[in-house]
Amino acid sequence: MPKNRPYLFYELTNSICSTCLRKVEAKVIIQDDNVYLHKHCFTHGPEKVLISTDVEYYKRCREFIKPSEMPLQWNTPIKYGCPYDCGLCPDHEQHSCLTLVEVIERCNLACPICYAESSPHQEMIRSLEEIDRMLDAVVRNEGEPDIVQISGGEPTIHPQFFEILDLAKSKPIKHLMLNTNGIRIAQDREFVKRLATYMPGFEIYLQFDSFEESALRELRGADLREIRKKAIEHLNEFNISTTLVVTLKKGLNDHEVGEIIQYGMKQKAVRGVTFQPIQAAGRLEEFDPATDRLTLSEVRQMIIDQSGVFKPEDIIPVPCHPDCLAMGYALKLGDQVMPLTGLIDPNILLEGGRNTIVFERDETLKDRIFELFATNLSPSSQALSLQSLLCCLPMVTVPEGIGYDNVFRVLIMQFLDPHNFDVRSVKKSCVHIVHPDGRIIPFDTYNMFYRGDKEAQLEALRRGEDITVL
Template sequence: MPNRPYTYTDFTLSVCSKCLRKVEAKIIIENECVYMLKRCKHHGMEKVLISTDVPYYELCRQFIKPSEMPHRWNTPIKYGCPYDCGLCPDHEQHSCLSILEITDVCNLQCPICYADSSPKRTTWKDLETIKKMFDTIIKNEKEADVVQISGGEPTIHPQFFEILDEAKKRSIKHLMINTNGLRIANDEAFVKKLATYKPGFEIYLQFDSFEKETLLELRGQDLREVRQKAIDHLNKYNISTTLVAVLKKGLNDHEIGKIIKWGTEQKCVRGVTFQPIQHAGRTKNYDPSTERLTLSEVRQEIIHQSEFFSSDDIIPVPCHPDSLAMGYALKLGGKITPLTSVIDKNILLEGERNTIVFESDEALRNKVFKLFSLNHSPESGFKGLKDLLCCLPKVILPNGMGYENVFRVLIMKFQDNYDLDVRSVKKSCVHFVTTDDKMIPFDTYNLFYRDDKEAYLETLREEITN
């Protein structure tokens, strides 16, 4: 009997990349890669690369843990995923990271921007609206793990510090500012005031490349000097910082190892997040058919280019394994010691029910650990890696060590109209808070709910109803 040229492994639902109608999809393995095959009756067949690493894709299927729910649901189930976002009762993960956008205005107009922000936009959310958005997060989470203030460029909001004060009044473990760094580079007094919000405060700093031409293509400006000045100020005041690199295949993916190494040498940097371009918002000079990066490709480049992390050190994040991968290490006396690989997978899947205690520097270096049911932390205010990713076990470090000894690498691969997988959407844990009391997953917000896109979504909903 004739055989198909692939192995059929699974079935899911996706959307047509052209019209966003829901379609059935096969997951197949062919030529040592994982693909999604989907067919729209209006636009025909599509074949989308999902993973270049079959063993890692299969490993993600094993990183399953009981779903952690929000304390309330925001929208009913009516049209089915992904058309009911809000969160609806069919969702399978609470908000590990809640994003609050305070403005659409930006002091850059990056050719790549999922929010389509720019100096030409004029929308600023007022303080009362922002308070209500904070309240939405807290109603859902009771105690929020991580809240990220974003935009546009949030640091240019006229009530920026009042907004931070409102955040600090609420039960938020960790507060982040998503910024392009221009104000941080050019206003040291501003940075000095930011330092007063420590601990539990972090800068999420745009940092894509060391190369002029790459920055011109991604950001529209040569920002090398700006980035260095921003890091100099953040180092001076030791404000915890995550470098965020948006990746485009063939443009800056060769710089992954260099960015990691440079980050480990900065006093203020606690890690690097790599974010492949999501085909949403403004994506000039971007061809998703040739320039998309899968999570597995980024992971393979981290392993290939980095002198610190091996394949055992970059693992799926249990709350959303298809879209998140992580590696943790410790910075001790100028040495980087990977941590993730010494933690048994079952401990990770138990999450906060376990605590890992590293008793000494020597134990860290020798990767020796014991498990205890302890619930204390160093006086530095750092309460453990668990505070930064809700599904991690709590990690207790030796006395005198704190968050500044942590270094993490995280891959955040947001799905778009090409690779959207409803199974994965249901596990999304990065959510935008809206002005109408909703929490919407990052993947679907940029496809269906941002700006005027919900008008077209109503058309799709009408088709379902009729």
């Protein structure tokens, strides 16, 4: 009698060896109710990496795929094959939903975990001319970019910070974000007052990892509890749209997922929470990828178990990159929060909004939700308006009768690294970084191959030389 393997072979893809970064074949297998990436490097041997703890959700992601949206132009040719041709090369399968423009490498923190390896010791501060060229590169690719995020380093310490915002606002960008640790926002009320003048279409992407000193010291190297409290006070005062951004490390701050969501829902300015499991990139002190990493499915289950608001049907894959992005939307009506995503037929997201809202879970919600809409809107236009809300990332356009203040979202944003890297998945990446030379590169591959001196390492790989990642 033939002996069965102890797993189900689900699909085949390509990955990279986490030691030498060479492309290797990889099997996706289902074993013991988990999903693993099993790969073999002929030099460094086998690797088995956990990529999902929810088999059914992993399979469901294959159903949340929409036709790829392309940029207006490509930036590099196909020469070496993915992921060595970024980008964006014609083999990529998604335009830029969100593009980061890094304006400075210096930071007023030296976080033990930082994908960009920023610190007070870094010197690079980009000129307005260089930043202008980088913004123009995004516009050339996108026409009217959905979201551009001013990032760093810590962008608020750039000596020409407000000139950068003015420059970005002069471009045809639909939604502008500021990625910040919140220190200047906490310490300078007049600075925040001036930020409010950039509303609407402007949002703060605020680092907010924990309520506990020990977790903050391990992740950020400092006790930032009072800084976070004061920053939120200032943002609430001027009602500046804010997303709380939580870097999650297994066993450190993952028990706070629900508490942070509940806290965010009570803040006037907070429009949602984004959870980002640690990517094995950049500076990683006290981090073991074998024991400290979290999968998207684990974070999704934490939201369901801890939030007291979202049910499994409320946290769904994002169609443009379902492997690495999951989202849930809710409406805030005074003290009441009503999950919204589970009420929407998925075909609205996948087929252009031809279907209307379904209210199978709670028929009584129907009247409450439609009270928020203008009475002269037809059901079809209501559905189409909701479609503009239920995109993969926050948008400015909202339905008539409802303000952006009423929307609350949770987003899980998992980035690929040399351990869980999947070529099939990275081709769908829609979060990109602008290289100073104008290339638009997926966040995942930028941190592995294209940041700073890593490009020299990549060139060695392209020449067929052996390298070892430290």
